[in-house]
Amino acid sequence: MARAAEMQKAVFGGAQASELERSGGADPLRIPRPYLLFLGDETNPGYAKSAFGIRDWAAEDCVGEYSYGDSTLTLGLPEMTPQVAAQHGAKALVIGIANSGGVILEAWRPHLIAAMDAGLHIVSGMHARLGDVPELAEAARANNVRLIDIRRPPANIPIASGRKRSGKRLLTVGTDCALGKKYTALAMARGFEARGIDVDFRATGQTGILIAGGGIPIDAVVSDFEAGAAEMLSPDAADGHWDIIEGQGSLLHPGFAAVSVGLLFGSQPDAFVVCHDPSRTEVLGYPGTPLPDIAEIIEATILLGKRTNPAIRCGGISLNTKSYDAQEAQALIEETARRYGLPAADPIRGGPHFEALLDSCLA
Template sequence: PNGKMGYGVLRYSPNTVVAAVDSQKAGSDMTREVGIPGGCPVVASVEDAHALGADVLVLGVANSGGFIPADWYAHLDRAVALGMSVVNGLHDKLGPRYAGKTREGQWVWDVREEPKGLAIGTGAARKLPNKRVLFVGTDMAIGKMTAALEMWKATEARGRRAEFVATGQTGITIRGRGVPLDAIRVDYATAAIERAVLEAKDAEYVFVEGQGALGHPGSTSTLPLMRGSCPTHLVLCHRAGQTAIRNLPDVPIPEFQAYVALYRDVAACAGVFPHPVFLGGCLNTAHIADEAEAREAVRAFAVALGAPATDPVRFGVAPLVDALLEG
């Protein structure tokens, strides 16, 4: 999961990705290494990437704690000296380091910056006439962003006005805007989501990238997402075969239908806010090589949910989009 920033940009960015930098895998390509189509080459250095035409360097990790590894700074210094711009999704800031050291047209984007002018949330999104789909999960880094992006793209492909509200560094980098939720002071987190959802008011369907999980002891993001977006629909995301929180094996993942009921009840707050419709589930089967086994895992997930399910990357999101558009 630490590579999800790079993987997400490689899979979904509208900009061309000319190379990935990894000195240990140089000479390979990203299709061979992680299965993402396109054959993006892996090179040994930022100089090699620059020689292939790269003019922006994206820090492609989303590690625990959001720190920049100490041995990366020399590479970053060389990239900036070459005239490359930098996208930094980690908590450690690069703007101050390179202040006054960039050329005209060159920039450093620290994605995790709290937006200015935030107030306190008001629940205003509940008054919007559109449909707002929030992606919730059984753990962190489990596929919520991917599911939201796939449903957004598929809904637009059907001729509907749709918007994707990014709430993490990877989604923001892909979309070019969004809310870096884990960089916002907790008192203003709901308002930040609310503002982004209100800005998307002209869309018929708004897909809100989820963060964290209600059952994760270290997660604080779900409630601000619920109150800020006032979702009309939910999608539950899960990794096939996972039974406990990753790195916390003594914290089990609840039975799926009970978990969905909890998410719906918390979102509704005893009728104060909309009681969201449960559309179905998105199952991450990336670690399952056999296609038939992956299909069986999706089938079993659907049975356990009592609702439609799919792997959004492997099998598409048609069942969930159908349910949304027909509802």
């Protein structure tokens, strides 16, 4: 996976076109690039995960960063006003921070309006809708720019057909939420491309969509249409082409299993990778609910997944070892591989174990 623009070129062309015609014209979300990343007056890096994710995986699409007031947060990008960013080619200002409740703060509004006055579109992954703020809606009309809410799925998503599609697909699944499904998918897409394989990363969540420049926010799709959205996102492709699909939720999660089932059925993965954080013992945010074992996730994924792809198989295990030093991580990776009889790796650490994981998925 090289540049994000190249990585996502097949999302909106070729095989996708005929698939969209069959689905009544539904179209995955497209984001104008490159970006100016808005950090507001934030000081805590923990609230800027989207901005850091975009910087880490789509640096070529980042013109600069924009903050104000007492902000001490930086991405290490050039600090620019919207006017300067527009002169450097920026097409959109992306709200790269989050807050409790996902609201558009009143203090942000003059800065967002200034960006629109400079000709930039505004992109938000917040729960609140940009267009519901009257002064933002008026500024967008006056400047002929778009207010883009990432968590708003495209119109006319079809009911899933269950039809087997050409090409190959890999889905990242997890023992829990927020443990590395997106980073695993991105790293694997990069690994496939390094081997000369025709591959696309298919984004299903807020940050992934911003990294890729397009996708479908699968957790915002009405449940009956989730599998159809996944079919639309990974259409017919050449036999040697791989779509690597960003997973969401977990099949055995008490709150978010539904999105995982729809994504699994619609993706029809030929291979899947189980993502796991070995430092966790309980489901995140659900005290007293034990974390499922990797074997349970493999069994559940195959049981359900073979309904739309009887040939589904587990390609291996992705471990999030950020809580461990290098020696501890190595020991965990090797023990996990022995225990489950599958390749295991931390894709961010890379190395021979990760290459073995890629080999297994491509086998």
